[in-house]
Amino acid sequence: MATDTPSSAPPPGAPPTPLHVLLPQILPALVVGVGASLLYVGISEASEQLKDVVWDTLPDALGIGGYSSLWMIVMLTATGVAVGLVVWKVPGHAGPDPASTGLEGPPLALSVVPGLLLASMLALAGGVSLGPENPIIAANIALAYWLGRRVAPAAPGALWVVLASSATIGALFGTPVAAALVISEALAHQPSSRGSLWDRLFAPLVAAGAGAMTSSLLTDFTFNLSLPQVTDPGWGDLLAAMVVATAAALFGLLSCYGFPYLHTAFKRLRHPMLMLPLGGLLLGLLGALGGPLTLFKGLEQIKELTSNLGGWSSGELAKMAAVKLVALLVAASCGFRGGRIFPAVFVGVAFGLFAQALVPEIPPAVAVSAGVLGVLLATTRQGWVSLFTAAVLAPQPSMFAVLCLASLPAWLVVTGRPQLELDESGAPLH
Numbered sequence: 001m002a003t004d005t006p007s008s009a010p011p012p013g014a015p016p017t018p019l020h021v022l023l024p025q026i027l028p029a030l031v032v033g034v035g036a037s038l039l040y041v042g043i044s045e046a047s048e049q050l051k052d053v054v055w056d057t058l059p060d061a062l063g064i065g066g067y068s069s070l071w072m073i074v075m076l077t078a079t080g081v082a083v084g085l086v087v088w089k090v091p092g093h094a095g096p097d098p099a100s101t102g103l104e105g106p107p108l109a110l111s112v113v114p115g116l117l118l119a120s121m122l123a124l125a126g127g128v129s130l131g132p133e134n135p136i137i138a139a140n141i142a143l144a145y146w147l148g149r150r151v152a153p154a155a156p157g158a159l160w161v162v163l164a165s166s167a168t169i170g171a172l173f174g175t176p177v178a179a180a181l182v183i184s185e186a187l188a189h190q191p192s193s194r195g196s197l198w199d200r201l202f203a204p205l206v207a208a209g210a211g212a213m214t215s216s217l218l219t220d221f222t223f224n225l226s227l228p229q230v231t232d233p234g235w236g237d238l239l240a241a242m243v244v245a246t247a248a249a250l251f252g253l254l255s256c257y258g259f260p261y262l263h264t265a266f267k268r269l270r271h272p273m274l275m276l277p278l279g280g281l282l283l284g285l286l287g288a289l290g291g292p293l294t295l296f297k298g299l300e301q302i303k304e305l306t307s308n309l310g311g312w313s314s315g316e317l318a319k320m321a322a323v324k325l326v327a328l329l330v331a332a333s334c335g336f337r338g339g340r341i342f343p344a345v346f347v348g349v350a351f352g353l354f355a356q357a358l359v360p361e362i363p364p365a366v367a368v369s370a371g372v373l374g375v376l377l378a379t380t381r382q383g384w385v386s387l388f389t390a391a392v393l394a395p396q397p398s399m400f401a402v403l404c405l406a407s408l409p410a411w412l413v414v415t416g417r418p419q420l421e422l423d424e425s426g427a428p429l430h
Contacts, residue, residue, distance in 0.1 A: 021199075022199065022202050022203070025159070025202065025203035025206070026203070026206055028148065028152065028155075028159075028163065028203075029163055029167075029203045029204070029206035029207040029210065030206060030207070030210045032140075032144050032148075032160070032163040032164055032167050032207050032210075033163070033166075033167040033170065033171075033206065033207040033208065033209065033210025033211040033214065034210050034211070034214050035140075035143070035144070035167075036136075036140040036144070036164055036167035036168045036171060036207070036211050037167060037168075037170070037171035037210070037211040037212075037214035037215045037218075038214065039136065039139065039140055039143070040132070040136050040140075040168060040171045040172065040211075040215060041171070041214070041215055041218045041219060043117055043120065043121055043124075043132065043136060044124075044132060044219075046121055047120075047121045047124035047125045047132075048125075050121065050122075050125035051124070051125040051126075051127075051296075054075060054125060054126065055067070055071075055075070055127070059071050067292040069287075069288035072127070072284050072287040072288050072292070072295065073281065073284035073285060073287075073288060074284070075126060075127060075284065076126060076127055076128070076280040076281065076283040076284030076287060076295075077277055077280045077281045077284055078126070078280070079122060079123065079125075079126025079127065079128060079280050080276040080277040080278070080279055080280020080281065080283075080334075080336075081273070081276070081277045081280070082122050082126070083119050083122050083123055083126075083272075083276050083280075083335075083336060083337070084272040084273045084274075084275070084276035084277055084335075085273070086115055086118050086119045086122065087115075087119060087272040087276065087335060088271070088272045088273055090114065090115035090118065090119075091111050091112075091114075091115060092108075092109065092111045092112030092113075092114075092115045092116070093112075093115065093272075094112070094115040094116045094118070094119040094337050095108055095112050095115070095116040095135070095138060095337065096108075097335070097422075097424075098134065098332060098335065098336065098337050098338065099259070099263050099332055099333060099421070099422045099426075100421065100422045100423060100424050100426075101134055101138070101421075102134070102421050103133065103134065103137055103165065103169070103182065103339075104165065104186060105138060105141070106161075107141050107142050107145035107146070107157070107160075107161060108138055108139075108141070108142040109142070110142055110143070110146045112142065113139045113142050113143065116135050116138060116139055116337060117135060117136075117139055119135070119336075119337040120132060120135035120136070120337045120338055123331075123336045123337060123338050124296070124297060124338070126280075127283070127287065127295035127296050128280075128283060128296075128331050128336045128338060129283065129294070129295065129296070129297070129298070129324060129327035129328045129330075129331045129343045130297060130328070130331045130332065130336055130337070130338025130339060130340065130342075130343060131297040131298070131299075131338055131339040131340070131341055131342030131343060132172070132297065132338065132339060132342075133168075133169075133172055133338075133339030133341055133342065134337075134338060134339035134340075135337050135338060135339070136168050136172070137164070137165050137168045137169070140164040140165070140167065140168045141160070141161050141164040141165060143164070144160040144161075144163060144164035145157060145160045145161060145164070147160075148160035148163075159203070162183060162203075162204050163203060163204060163207040164207075165179075165182070165183075166179040166180075166182075166183055166204035166205070166207045166208040166211070167179075167207040167208055167210065167211035168211060169182055169208060169211075170207070170208030170209060170210075170211035170212035170215075171211035171212060171214065171215040172215075173212070173223070173388075173389075173392070174212050174215060174216050174221070174222070174223070175212050175392075176205050176208035176209040176211075176212050177388060178208075178385065178388055178389075179204060179205070179207075179208030179211075180201055180204070180205055180208065181384035181385055181388055182382070182384070182385055183201060183204050184197070184201070184384065185382055185383070185384055185385070221299070223299075223389075223392040223393055224392065224393070224394075224395055225302065225303060225306045225349075225368065225393050225394060226306075227306060227309075227364050227365040227368060227393075227394045228363065228364060228365060229365070229396055230363045230365045230366060230394075230396055230398055230399060231396075231398060232398065233363075233366070233398050233399065233401075233402050236361075237362075237363065237366050237402060238402050238405060238406070240355075240359070240361075240362045240366055240367070240370070241366050241369070241370040241402050241403065241405070241406035242370075242405065242406045242408075242409050242410075243355075244351075244352060244355045244362070244366070244367055244370035244371055244374065244406075245370040245371070245373045245374035245377075245406040245407065245409070245410040246374060246409045246410045246413055247351075247355070247374065248348055248351045248352065248355075248370065248371045248372075248373070248374025248375045248378075248410070249374035249375070249377050249378045249410040249413045249414050250374075250378075250413060251321070251325070251347075251351055251374070251375065251378075252325070252344070252347065252348075252374060252375040252376075252377070252378030252379050252414075252420075253378045253413070253414060253417055253418075254325065255325050255326075255328065255329045255378075255379065255420055256378060256379065256417060256418040256419055256420050256428065257418055258329055259329060259332070259333065259418070259420055259422065259428060260418070260422060260426055260427065260428050262329055262330065262333040263332075263333040263422060263426060264426060265333075266278070266279065266333050266334045266335065267426070272335055275334045275335050276334055276335050276336065278334065279330055279331065279333070279334025279335065279336065280334075282330050282334075283327055283330055283331060286323050286326060286327045286330070287323075287327070289319075289323055290319060290320050290322075290323030290324065290327070291320065293305060293320060294320055294323045294324045294327060294346075297338070297342040297343055298324065298342050298343045298345060298346030298347075299342055299345070299346075301346055302345060302346050302349045302393075305320075305346075305349055305350065305353065306349065306353070306364070306368065309353075309364055312353065312357065313357065314354055314357035314358050317350050317351075317353045317354035317357055318350075318354050320350045321347050321350035321351045321354055324343060324346050324347045324350060325347050327343070328340060328343045328344065328347065331343075332420070340379060340380075340420055340421075341376065341379075341380060341385075341389075344375050344376055344379045344380070344420075345372055345375075345376070345389060345393075347375050348368075348371040348372030348373070348374065348375035348376060348390075349368050349371060349372060349393070350371075351371040351374075351375060352364075352367040352368040352369070352370060352371025352372065353367060353368060353371070354371075355367050355370075355371065356368075365394035365396060365399060366399070366402065368393060368394060369390040369391065369393055369394050369399060369402075369403055370390070370403070370406050372386075372389060372390045372393060373386050373387065373389075373390035373403055373406060373407055373410065374410045376389055376390070377407065377410050377411060377414050378410075378413075378414045378417075378420075379419070379420040380419070380420070381414065381415075381419050383407065383411065386407070387403055387404065387407055390403055391403055416430055417430065418430055
């Protein structure tokens, strides 16, 4: 008997509809999202516990100031020794050279993951100026790819890569929007394929949403710096944002130009037990120069920096911005495992506050957001992520248009210039 009611499945031989393609992706995306976030939260919590031991419990037991110059030099050098041992002796050698890795990359062998996570955790706890993003994303991609290829061998391997990276970025930033921007930017460099952009973003957004919700439920961290509101920005605010963002981009480019030379200098030492302890010693000396706020990945430190608006002199802020930029450069060059985005945010915040100290008429929200925007554009060359990160530090709707316009002159300065990432031969990417 004939009927006009459509069947719930496509007729035999007909191409699958988007609905039938997307629905089966929901469960794997949810599993990857939750799993990736749990790994991120677990590594972060473990590093925090170790950090409390080595920076508070141990120096208190020894009767030494936890953040004295001597302890900073000793601890950073010891961290270099510990990470050097992991890179030298642990199977997989903690993954490839971090100077040539970004947020994306092919899946690593599963045997590399334990050493990579251990090296990252030691660096996070020891005060190294790198973030967790690159190692956590690489580890989650390796785990999701290995498990996915065994559970669903018919699924394309690229699916597990994009799900794991999206989930981890969502967990890191606490929102799936960041992941959507990163994936959209990556898709722009790929040949066009069938299906709309939202069809291709569907599963990554599910994974990113699950990752963001999981980390939000388990942690209380927020990027919001609670800066004074800018309710009605004017032409003066726009001009200030353009100038600060462009100047911050030029400042960030200094690290990009110096990166290959410093990386080559460390590579000449040839052995991780020489490269990493020396790098740790240099980081300890930089910490003694810049103060304890210039240690670690920088996200907790930017809150302390902005909680005392007007309490820092322009000289102190300039010193912290410069020291942190050099520390980021040293840490990324000598072989410590970690990401470069989070410490670059600290550099941008310090630079913005420096500009605001020089010109007090600039609202702090404008100065800080523009400073972060410029430094991230220079070091990452990812426009959407730079805009998003700058915006979430001072989440004020009135600032969105200002930041979008401020990004344009800064982008003209950085486009085509070296990035803070090298290729496998040691040459800078552009």
